[in-house]
Amino acid sequence: MSEERKDKIIQDGVSRRSVLGIGSAALAAAAFGELSAHAQTREGTRKAEGDHSSSNPGQENKPLLAENPHSNTPPPTDQGDVGPIWYSYDLTHKRIQEGGWTHQVTQRELPSSTEIAGVNMRLTAGSFRELHWHTADEWSIMLYGNARVTVLNPDGTILIDDVSKGDLWYFPAGFPHSIQGLGSLAEDRAAVGGQKVQSPIQYTFRMEAMAPTKRSTGGEIRIVDSHNFPVAKNIAAALDIIKPGGLRELHWHPNAPEWQFYMAGKGRMTVFMPVGSARTMDFNANDVGFVPFNAGHYVENTGDTDLVFLEMFKASEVLDFSLNQWIRRLPPEMVTSHLKLDNNAIHTIPAENLEILPR
Ligand code: MN
Secondary structure (H helix, E strand, O other): OOHHHHHHHHHHOOOHHHHHHHHHHHHHHHHHHHHHHHOOOHHHHHHHHHOOOOOOOOOOOHHHHHHOHHHHOOOOOOEOOOOOOEEEHHHOOOEEEOOEEEEEEOOOOOOOOOOOOEEEEEEOOOOEEEEEOOOOOEEEEOOOOEEEEEEEOOOOOEEEEEEEOOEEEEEOOOOOEEEEOOOOHHHHHHHOOHHHHEOOOOOEEEOOOOOOOEEEOOEEEEEEOOOOOOOOOOOEEEEEEEOOOOEEEEEEOOOOOEEEEEEEOEEEEEEEEOOOEEEEEEEEOOEEEEEOOOOEEEEEEOOOOOEEEEEEEOOOOOOOEEHHHHHHHOOHHHHHHHHOOOHHHHHOOOOOOOOEEOO
């Protein structure tokens, strides 16, 4: 800064501090102004899709784009700011040590998920997840392989059980537990005192092996919560299998935000938030999804194999509202005046909460 300019500032009574203040305010205002000026509108996107506006002659990360076509070039209905709804374990670092590795998607990676954090872990055969406990409840599902889990009750009884692919366990906060490679289950149970110290409470559940809670030609959903797995008082889960072209119908959950883990296939989800904002993103195996409390969403299988994912809630039960069912429970004149659907169209909408729509 020239001496002359400094003098001018001093004369005007503007301190360095207030110069910075003015600068930042102007910057914030500029960013805000730009956001509103350039927020996507349906008309704008439709028009842009017809010309060369959406192409990018500059740099592109092509593998990432190919995996996330709808995240990058969203449908024209996307609008406004929904906040982060996607992260992937494959963007996090693995903590590798002898016997396996862990990687995590926590609030650091997905700031909007304040209630649930995820850990993806590999234990090689014969290795131990050391004896420990947590300050939060732990819900886990086996992705492959076999393991033995133990969990001690306050009354001194202990559960020792084996789990394999599709099985889950639930360890309440503070309950000491272990996870390890296998020996003989009967020998381990006998060695600690047999029947008389056996836990009367079941902490494991065969989720994949259970009969679907609901099933249609579009797929299946299995719900495990405190109604069929009493120990799961604070974490409820649904395992969705959606056939190619199938849809987890438009719904929302009135009791908790949703944390998702994608286990197989390809899908896309749109999340709707008040007022009028929407965000669409693509999801692949090993990705984590997040749906804010009460936000409407659907999940569509966009691949040619089954889309498999978990819906997780920090709640005692899975509760959802189906948009279809709501429409069908309303007097038809009310639907017609809101949605301009005639009586025939209204009656093609399923009246039940199907979870996964038939194809
Ligand atoms: Mn959901």
